[in-house]
Amino acid sequence: MNIRKKERALLLIVVLVGILVLLSSGIQAQGTAAKESPAESTDGAVLAEMETLAGKLSPLLQRAISNRIQQLKGDIYVETKIVQALEDDLEIDAELPVLPETDIAAAWVNADIHQRFLKARLEMQDCLGEEFRPTHPYSLFSRYEIPYNEGGLLSIVTENYQYTGGAHGMTYKTAYNVDLNQGRLLPLRDFFPKRDNYQAFIKTKIKESLKTSPESECYFPDAPETIDSYQGDFSFYIKGKNIVVFFHPYEIACYAAGFREFEIPYDVLP
Numbered sequence: 001m002n003i004r005k006k007e008r009a010l011l012l013i014v015v016l017v018g019i020l021v022l023l024s025s026g027i028q029a030q031g032t033a034a035k036e037s038p039a040e041s042t043d044g045a046v047l048a049e050m051e052t053l054a055g056k057l058s059p060l061l062q063r064a065i066s067n068r069i070q071q072l073k074g075d076i077y078v079e080t081k082i083v084q085a086l087e088d089d090l091e092i093d094a095e096l097p098v099l100p101e102t103d104i105a106a107a108w109v110n111a112d113i114h115q116r117f118l119k120a121r122l123e124m125q126d127c128l129g130e131e132f133r134p135t136h137p138y139s140l141f142s143r144y145e146i147p148y149n150e151g152g153l154l155s156i157v158t159e160n161y162q163y164t165g166g167a168h169g170m171t172y173k174t175a176y177n178v179d180l181n182q183g184r185l186l187p188l189r190d191f192f193p194k195r196d197n198y199q200a201f202i203k204t205k206i207k208e209s210l211k212t213s214p215e216s217e218c219y220f221p222d223a224p225e226t227i228d229s230y231q232g233d234f235s236f237y238i239k240g241k242n243i244v245v246f247f248h249p250y251e252i253a254c255y256a257a258g259f260r261e262f263e264i265p266y267d268v269l270p
Contacts, residue, residue: 103183
């Protein structure tokens with residue numbers, strides 16, 4: 001067993017032992033997440049066992065273990081910064097990804113994620129004002145997932161849910177696609193180098209999906225025109241052998257339809 005495999009095995013043992021200790025002693029986990037050493041894992045069977053075990057734990061421990069499993073999968077280790085607070089009438093519960101700042105692109109992603117979260121927090125605090133008291137507390141929840149993490153290519157999707165009264169809140173999704181080997185963000189055109197008009201190709205694929213979708217009735221009548229008039233690159237992330245283009249609620253469909261996503265096979269990986 002080489003050094004890297006020993007490190008992975010030791011880390012998995014430490015995590016599992018930690019779970020058993022918490023379960024036997026009845027300790028309730030509180031406070032912020034502790035930083036752990038970077039690691040990689042390709043042992044899918046062990047990770048699957050950990051995921052099954054995590055489902056039997058308390059919600060707080062489930063979240064902590066699920067985040068750890070997510071960090072173990074793939075090439076690049078991503079830490080989680082936890083922010084939890086109850087400020088007057090504003091409840092905050094956030095899990096923010098923190099990339100290793102090995103280059104300017106990773107540093108920019110960290111800064112942008114932090115700034116977006118901070119902006120949402122300040123905007124909600126301003127909405128409250130000094131005189132206004134909402135019937136229900138305002139909420140700011142933030143989560144993330146890593147749909148792709150291989151070969152130095154990292155795709156992270158963050159979601160900020162904001163509730164400021166009314167029937168429902170709104171969720172805002174942001175995707176970051178980073179080539180950590182070259183230290184740059186990946187534009188959509190890099191996935192379609194053989195197509196002179198890659199945007200027209202993507203629009204055609206999306207409109208075809210609108211017609212064949214079993215949920216076609218949820219789309220607005222002018223959804224095809226909205227897609228045709230879209231300027232610039234679409235929001236997207238990497239998933240397996242596809243890029244996934246997504247739209248926010250109300251862009252092309254009703255709120256109840258949620259985020260509308262379209263998987264489109266790319267020509268090559270950058």
